[in-house]
Amino acid sequence: MRQCTKCNQNIVQGYCIEGGLAYYCSDNCLHQHYSKAEWNDMYNNGKSDSYWTEWEINKITYEEAKERFINDQDVYLLFNDGTEGVAEHMDDIICHEGICGEFCMEC
Ligand SMILES: [Zn+2]
Known part of the structure; x- marks a missing residue:
């Protein structure tokens, strides 16, 4: 079960950071750790291990x-x-x- 690194909610969709280093449930929680520019760099148009996804349930x-x-x-x-x-x-x-x-x- 995945939890938002920020608010500790159990999540079935959200942001995955660097293949599982951290998870965020929402833009709100994500942007408390990473700015939009930082996120765009990390996301790298989908060519990185940081992405938004819906996990299999x-x-x-x-x-x-x-x-x-x-x-x-x-x-x-x-x-x-x-x-x-x-x-x-x-x-x-x-x-x-x-x-x-x-x-x-x-x-
Ligand atoms: Zn959260």
Whole structure:
């Protein structure tokens, strides 16, 4: 599971710095460490190991999420902003389904 180096949120999309030296969830967090010019240098038109990406995630259905939770396995809730959170209660999962949220498990 990747975390934003700045704000420690779990993320499923964001900036990867030099092949994994650091990760940032958003422009906001990125630019607290690197200016736009620095980032453009590092990014180098996609020819470097610094880039924005969506990492592969194992999406699961609502039913699978509930079943995993009952079996004491990790269930993650995917949020629209590209972050994710751990489901700590069955209510979290039910609530998340209520807002048409998606679920995933550890890759
Ligand atoms: Zn962040």
